[in-house]
Amino acid sequence: MTTTRLIVWRHGNTDWNAEGRVQGQSDVPLNALGGQQAVDAAELLVRLRPAALISSDLRRAADTAAALAALTGLSVTHDERLRERHFGSWQGLTMAEVARTRPDEHARWKAGADVVGGGVETLDDLGKRVADALQAAADAVPPGGTAVVATHGAAARQGVGHLLGWPREQLRTLRALQNCHWVELSHDESRGWQLAAYNVGPFSDRPVPPPV
Template sequence: MTTRVIVWRHGNTDWNAGNRVQGQTDVPLNELGRQQAVDAAELLVRLRPTALVASDLSRAADTAAALAALTGLSVTYDERLRERSFGQWQGLTMAKVALTRPVEFARWRAGADVIGGDVETLDDLGKRVADALQAATDRVPPDSTIVVATHGAAARSGIGHLLGWPREQLRTLRALQNCHWAELTHDDERGWQLGSYNVGPFGDRPVPPPV
């Protein structure tokens, strides 16, 4: 029997729109993001989810709430699903980071761990998000469908950790667009598998950084 896990990125925020590093700053959805959550929820409800889990940051929690309103399910919150902590980068635009912290920025662009700035390592990020996804799966009966509302960098790293992908392979995945999702499945015979990635209702739009 197979459990399905939908890993869903939150809707747009003003900091997404301004290319500003959010990290674990609790930035709310903007008007576009709230509409994106509603539009996506109208598709996800067709999957007949049996459980909803979300990061406790409001942009993810409010995205999950749009689906909760259609399903009648309550949302369980797990702080392990929070976005990557970007430490001293949080609140800065990416242009400002590149200008004022060029060595750190270059390592980030190269997919390496950032040395300095109190930025969370990729291994730590991947492990904590993967642990949360596994815990959500362990709490439900087989053949359930779980929708997990989280964040861009968190989603990508958590998925990669579950699948056992090396960092170089993980970098070949584009960031999830706002309110798009990936579908994972798990069963005892095949373990974790990726079924689809970057699915959503909005067509192909430019992807803001997953921060």
């Protein structure tokens, strides 16, 4: 049975991550820590021998993907569908500022509501567009190959959940991905998509296959 592997990789740290500021689709670059995280993660992911490398076109994801491209020789394909959730009027604010100035919207977001308000993209729309991009990435590799997708935290979780067919309530039980950590999915004709690993990264205890 041929199994295709899909790695859904969150970008490295940014100054807005460090400040607890809502990035959404603001084009914030990696900071020095994030750049090093990308290099450290790439040294592990290259061992999976990816056949395709796809990234959000936002700089923090694209530059994360570039660290792996440098080791594999692969070109990075950019896909706007892999962008982070659009957070509308929240972008640039800290969560404390959102809670203070937009309390009703913040309460709906904290409760996991699909529609938050304030121009925030719905979870359903987010999940559909990211899942479409993830499926396209998997389709871009030969059967049994590995595709690596560099994206964002909320985008990764919602897109993976949509691809797996999980209800929103189940998806909320997953912790947020750490910077430069990833989700591993597998697909075969008989079982479809399955979750193989979650929140794996340079500082994870889960072993990564040695170079071959």
